[in-house]
Amino acid sequence: xxxxxxxxxxxxxxxxxxxxxxxxxxxxxxxxxxxxxxxxxxxxxxxxxxxxxxxxxxxxxxxxxxxxxxxxxxxxxxxxxxxxxxxxxxxxxxxxxxxxxxxxxxxxxxxxxxxxxxxxxxxxxxxxxxxxxxxxxxxxxxxxxxxxxxxxxxxxxxxxxxxxxxxxxxxxxxxxxxxxxxxxxxxxxxxxxxxxxxxxxxxxxxxxxxxxxxxxxxxxxxxxxxxxxxxxxxxxxxxxxxxxxxxxxxxxxxxxxxxxxxxxxxxxxxxxxxxxxxxxxxxxxxxxxxxxxxxxxxxxxxxxxxxxxxxxxxxxxxxx
Amino acid sequence: xxxxxxxxxxxxxxxxxxxxxxxxxxxxxxxxxxxxxxxxxxxxxxxxxxxxxxxxxxxxxxxxxxxxxxxxxxxxxxxxxxxxxxxxxxxxxxxxxxxxxxxxxxxxxxxxxxxxxxxxxxxxxxxxxxxxxxxxxxxxxxxxxxxxxxxxxxxxxxxxxxxxxxxxxxxxxxxxxxxxxxxxxxxxxxxxxxxxxxxxxxxxxxxxxxxxxxxxxxxxxxxxxxxxxxxxxxxxxxxxxxxxxxxxxxxxxxxxxxxxxxxxxxxxxxxxxxxxxxxxxxxxxxxxxxxxxxxxxxxxxxxxxxxxxxxxxxxxxxxx
Numbered sequence: 136x137x138x139x140x141x142x143x144x145x146x147x148x149x150x151x152x153x154x155x156x157x158x159x160x161x162x163x164x165x166x167x168x169x170x171x172x173x174x175x176x177x178x179x180x181x182x183x184x185x186x187x188x189x190x191x192x193x194x195x196x197x198x199x200x201x202x203x204x205x206x207x208x209x210x211x212x213x214x215x216x217x218x219x220x221x222x223x224x225x226x227x228x229x230x231x232x233x234x235x236x237x238x239x240x241x242x243x244x245x246x247x248x249x250x251x252x253x254x255x256x257x258x259x260x261x262x263x264x265x266x267x268x269x270x271x272x273x274x275x276x277x278x279x280x281x282x283x284x285x286x287x288x289x290x291x292x293x294x295x296x297x298x299x300x301x302x303x304x305x306x307x308x309x310x311x312x313x314x315x316x317x318x319x320x321x322x323x324x325x326x327x328x329x330x331x332x333x334x335x336x337x338x339x340x341x342x343x344x345x346x347x348x349x350x351x352x353x354x355x356x357x358x359x360x361x362x363x364x365x366x367x368x369x370x371x372x373x374x375x376x377x378x379x380x381x382x383x384x385x386x387x388x389x390x391x392x393x394x395x396x397x398x399x400x401x402x403x404x405x406x407x408x409x410x411x412x413x414x415x416x417x418x419x420x421x422x423x424x425x426x427x428x429x430x431x432x433x434x435x436x437x438x439x440x441x442x443x444x445x446x447x448x449x450x451x452x453x454x455x
Numbered sequence: 456x457x458x459x460x461x462x463x464x465x466x467x468x469x470x471x472x473x474x475x476x477x478x479x480x481x482x483x484x485x486x487x488x489x490x491x492x493x494x495x496x497x498x499x500x501x502x503x504x505x506x507x508x509x510x511x512x513x514x515x516x517x518x519x520x521x522x523x524x525x526x527x528x529x530x531x532x533x534x535x536x537x538x539x540x541x542x543x544x545x546x547x548x549x550x551x552x553x554x555x556x557x558x559x560x561x562x563x564x565x566x567x568x569x570x571x572x573x574x575x576x577x578x579x580x581x582x583x584x585x586x587x588x589x590x591x592x593x594x595x596x597x598x599x600x601x602x603x604x605x606x607x608x609x610x611x612x613x614x615x616x617x618x619x620x621x622x623x624x625x626x627x628x629x630x631x632x633x634x635x636x637x638x639x640x641x642x643x644x645x646x647x648x649x650x651x652x653x654x655x656x657x658x659x660x661x662x663x664x665x666x667x668x669x670x671x672x673x674x675x676x677x678x679x680x681x682x683x684x685x686x687x688x689x690x691x692x693x694x695x696x697x698x699x700x701x702x703x704x705x706x707x708x709x710x711x712x713x714x715x716x717x718x719x720x721x722x723x724x725x726x727x728x729x730x731x732x733x734x735x736x737x738x739x740x741x742x743x744x745x746x747x748x749x750x751x752x753x754x755x756x757x758x759x760x761x762x763x764x765x766x767x768x769x770x771x772x773x774x775x
Contacts, residue, residue, distance in 0.1 A: 268611065282712070289604060291588065291714020297745045301708040305623045305700065305743075314743055380625065385708075388621040392602070392709045394611020423625075423634055425617045 136161075137455060138194055140202040140240070141448030142181055143249060143441075144168070146222030146276055147356075147403075149177075151184035152444040153192040153199070158260055158452075160441055162192025168223065174230035177223055182239050201243045201451030202236060205252035205443045212246055222276070245450040249443055250296065251288055253436075254281025256446030257399045262434035266396040270389055270431075272298055273402035274382060275357070277311070278319040282393065299323065301385040321381035324404055327374050328355040334370060341370040357407040364408075378404075379412065383419020391425045401436030409435050456481075457775060458514055460522040460560070461768030462501055463569060463761075464488070466542030466596055467674075467723075469497075471504035472764040473512040473519070478580055478772075480761055482512025488543065494550035497543055502559050521563045521771030522556060525572035525763045532566055542596075565770040569763055570616065571608055573756075574601025576766030577719045582754035586716040590709055590751075592618055594702060595677070595722035597631070598639040602713065619643065621705040641701035644724055647694050648675040654690060661690040677723040684728075698724075699732065703739020711745045721756030729755050 136155050143150040146168060153162040164187030169176045181204070189196050208220030215233020220226040237244045247255075254271030263269045263283070271281040280298030282289040289295055299319035300312060307316030311325050320326050331343050343355055343363045352359065363371035386398055400413050417433040424430050436442050456475050463470040466488060473482040484507030489496045501524070509516050528540030535553020540546040557564045567575075574591030583589045583603070591601040600618030602609040609615055619639035620632060627636030631645055640646050651663050663675055663683045672679065683691035706718055718740075720733050737753040744750050756762050 280712070284604065284609060289713075292716060292746070292749075292751075293714065294746050295712065295714035297711040297714075300711045300743075300745045301621075302623060302704050302743050303625045305704045312745075316743075384622050384625045388705075388708055389712045391617040391620045392600070392615065392712060393609075394613070394615035394617075396612060423620075423622050423636075425620045425632075426612070426614050429612075431612075 138198050139448045139451050140199045141444040142204040143443030144206045149184045150444045151188035153188050154448045162188045164188040171224050173225040178235050201454035202240050203447035203450030204246050205249040205447040207249050210246050243454050247450045250279035251281045252446030253443040256442045257436050258283045262399045262437040263397050268395040270395045270398045272400050274405035275402035276325050277323045301388050303381050303384045318381045318385035322378035342368040357403040361407050379415045379419050383416050387420040387423035397432045399434050399436050406439045458518050459768045459771050460519045461764040462524040463763030464526045469504045470764045471508035473508050474768045482508045484508040491544050493545040498555050521774035522560050523767035523770030524566050525569040525767040527569050530566050563774050567770045570599035571601045572766030573763040576762045577756050578603045582719045582757040583717050588715040590715045590718045592720050593722035594725035596645050597643045621708050623701050623704040638701045638705035642698035662688040677727040681727050699735045699739050703736050707740040707743035717752045719754050719756050726759045
């Protein structure tokens with residue numbers, strides 16, 4: 136079996152997979168991303184996750200023909216460096232993640248943008264494999280996006296696909312990015328959490344923080360949002376409705392520009408909330424969609440939580 | 456001299472040009488688009504405009520090696536038909552404009568989308584000729600857009616580039632398209648005129664309608680807006696500021712998705728207001744731009760009013 140490794144390096148979790156020659160997942164592991172320390176500590180955590188995934192597949196790291204890593208921050212694919220990954224600890228500078236991991240694997244390591252590799256995974260192997268053009272929307276801590284046009288990734292000058300920073304309310308709510316009125320200001324998990332804390336402090340009742348404490352968390356994870364929604368917590372339902380509206384409006388705006396065949400909704404919240412929310416987002420798009428008579432198809436990311444890591448493994452698809 | 460004809464078929468004016476082998480304009484004519492009648496009457500008006508332009512170049516229609524037409528509505532380039540051109544008289548159905556014009560010219564006639572050919576003209580010959588990717592923004596009666604990526608037009612499934620229907624205020628002002636909060640609802644000349652009439656009827660003072668009467672017009676043309684702005688008419692300045700903000704926000708959103716090298720501002724108002732408004736639009740983009748540290752270049756369309764017609768002539772560039 137030709138085995139490849141893939142790492143999805145997120146601000147919250149490191150997801151590692153081992154895939155076979157047809158990119159089927161044969162082993163996987165997930166560990167929390169270090170919240171303190173240096174890039175070196177993150178690199179060690181990646182090594183741990185990879186080791187667990189390889190072990191689960193009944194292999195060793197030496198069996199991998201290559202390793203791909205989907206990373207946040209600015210990526211220099213040729214140099215194998217990651218710079219300014221601000222949601223990773225101590226990573227304001229530049230760290231040679233590729234070479235440092237290659238010491239471990241003894242096989243080629245390639246880096247790619249986390250969102251772009253997840254989009255590519257859905258395009259090559261997932262919900263969008265029957266289409267030629269695609270807008271990938273990753274609804275999680277932030278709201279990221281990736282684009283495939285005519286079968287090829289489109290990243291513009293390197294910063295394309297920022298669907299989370301499409302403006303839906305000019306002069307609207309403050310976004311974690313510092314700007315105002317972006318999709319992410321209403322729909323990003325981090326922004327939703329900040330909004331919930333603010334409203335709770337102002338006296339709004341909510342089960343969100345009770346559930347958080349009960350589950351011994353310090354952040355409102357996707358799972359906590361899902362539990363609170365299931366319990367019909369009013370504040371939760373309101374904030375989710377705002378998120379759906381913002382995503383629907385922003386994605387419709389992007390579709391009015393790109394007119395893609397399909398939209399795939401992934402990310403922690405996108406995958407967690409799944410089909411019912413996909414349908415709500417599709418409905419929220421319609422009033423703004425220039426092509427409302429023949430809208431793009433909207434799908435949930437079929438690779439789910441593993442899409443980012445599988446897409447990372449695709450970075451080394453030509454290594455054998 | 457190899458001469459080609461180009462027609463920009465607009466809801467207000469028909470612009471005809473004759474270009475030489477290097478696409479330099481050697482003759483041009485402009486006549487009002489018929490506001491009543493049938494597609495046949497529009498076809499006859501195109502023939503008149505073309506005749507005048509050819510005459511001005513010291514040529515006859517028989518001297519043209521080909522004719523290109525940039526048209527609104529739905530275009531079937533292969534069949535040479537235009538359907539549902541709703542800003543042209545009696546054109547809710549399908550009319551074989553290409554074959555009907557070919558009878559006249561005795562040389563190939565090709566049709567293209569009006570905004571896309573204008574974008575292509577700026578890309579091939581105008582302000583954007585040094586770039587590989589471009590967002591064209593045509594600020595006129597409506598707000599249209601065209602996209603070039605990696606040197607090639609991108610139209611999605613056929614309806615891409617609708618920058619005028621990017622949403623800037625979810626639930627905001629009603630747009631002529633029937634939706635709410637689109638760029639065009641604030642920035643399209645038609646929407647601005649409707650807004651001005653409404654506020655004037657409600658008692659707001661403005662010089663706009665006095666200038667319109669004095670100049671014996673029934674619509675607030677680009678020239679009237681420019682005169683009122685020059686006279687520092689307060690309502691005019693307010694509405695133009697709203698327009699600039701909407702264009703800035705919408706274009707920034709589109710740039711956050713596409714990340715193009717350049718933006719070109721054309722169209723009746725874009726060309727009329729020129730450099731000072733280009734700069735204002737550029738400033739209005741900045742607060743929303745993900746790449747504010749290295750923004751795309753913003754230019755005024757250098758082919759001005761003739762860009763659409765010259766771009767139409769480019770449709771027959773390979774005919775000799």
